[in-house]
Amino acid sequence: MTDPDISTAPLDVVVIGAGVAGLYAMYRLRKQGLRVHGFEAGSGVGGTWYFNRYPGARCDVESFDYSFSFSEELQQDWDWSEKYAAQPEILEYLDHVADRFDLRSGFTFDTRVKSAQFDEESALWRVHTNAGHDVTSRFVVCATGSLSTANMPNIDGRDSFAGDVFHTGFWPHEGVDFTGKRVGVIGTGSSGIQSVPLIAEQADHLYVFQRSANYSVPAGNTPLDDARRAEIKASYAERRALSKRSGGGSPFISDSRSALEVPEDERTAAYEERWRLGGVLFGKTFADQTSNLEANDTAREFAESKIRSVVQDQSIADLLIPNDHPIGTKRIVTDTNYYQTYNRDNVTLVNLKKAPIEAIDATGIKTTESHYDLDALVFATGFDAMTGALDRIDIRGRGGETLRENWHAGPRTYLGLGVNGFPNLFVVTGPGSPSVLSNMILAAEQHVDWIADAIAHLDANNLTTIEPSVEAVDGWLEECSRRASATLFPSANSWYMGANIPGKTRIFMPFIGGFGVYSDICADVAAQGYRGFELN
């Protein structure tokens, strides 16, 4: 089966995924005159924002920053309604982008790429889909997302539950009405913490099954009015410039002083101000918060006092305060009324540390202490992050080596962009790049621009393949590991470490040196004739 526009082989580029990275790849690579086609598992564009439709789903990066920067007209025309946009608005925006730049026509939807094999003789990739497509292409761009493969924990009896079962990452498009229902939510990461307050408002009773507590900071979300929008739009250029130089891809700079050298009242005032401004940036108030445990303690103690001040029952507050990781070493959640929810009569926090889940049965969840009768069960249990989506595609490079084999001891990339043994295969915002530690839209733009320039370089010089050397990959892994070891991040059992998936190799996957630093390294590599890559 062949779509009309992909009948003439080979294509220049196959793009896998129509989320933010895939959309921009389609735009940028087409603009370069390349023949591009994309495949997307969903029925529409948007990736994360297409699938994650659970109640309360909202971005934790401010709307003006979590948006494409490649078109001045687009960023001037689009009006965000809130400081932190909710999922429907972000999806509306991405639909608008797809229509405005005619990107939808480049994708085949409802189609999953099953395999991609590199043919050494022709130096072409052969890509198969579950809908029977068999296409050849010079390059493959994996815009498969870092948090796109749902983790459904293998709990005894999981499939025997007779009520409705949901995963936050694959929420029904028509929404779910929990009115009058006894609902169980398993998981208290961002997805659980964002959805719990809204499910609690509907449900007859909500049981929140918490294994590990997480730190959460109120979003401080506000509507944006015309005056505020005009003010931000007038200074968009500076805002973007600052974001692109920053650590996390938004216009924010930590106080460079140690949290410990600042007088206590000044430090508390700084935390207070960041808490008021809301969200994940609280974790970066002072630059050494995530590298010095003592400095971290000052932020942790502040956050804990905030939790205690909201939760009426201090024995519940005790459970809601994490005790297993420094604040910020797992992604801080950005919530709306999360802690307040535990003051409601119809909400019960179930402590799985004390009494773990034994099994799920037809009527609910059985822990080692009790049975909870439920009508609906929500898995807010996260994702096989950063490697999960690629792991599920049978990708074979030189000599038929699979990407799974290549990555069996943890993902091995150079700059997060290329893999030794897999020529002309590019990964967007993958392991080894700042990726999930940065603003994913700006990160995707930076990666795709780099990839497009690399292809242009090959074409201009009559070259066929680009592939990182094994030395470059080893060196980059060492660099990533050295930078991670200088922080507190590896001490947390986070999905950054692969720790949430049983059996997954533990390695800190993202590059933690900051978005601006990383962008400079990528630019430098290109300027030096793609240092570390073999071009043939």
Ligand code: N01
């Ligand atoms: O997933 P998570 P998430 N039994 O892995 C629990 C981004 N995001 O979807 O920690 C019982 O963080 C698990 O417990 P534990 C954001 O980057 C952003 O919430 O393993 N519990 C944990 O509590 C975020 O970090 C937004 O002990 C089990 C939870 O499930 C990332 O996505 C919104 C279990 C999973 O938490 C992932 O967030 C949403 C089991 N067998 C997501 N297995 C924004 O705000 C797992 N858990 C933009």
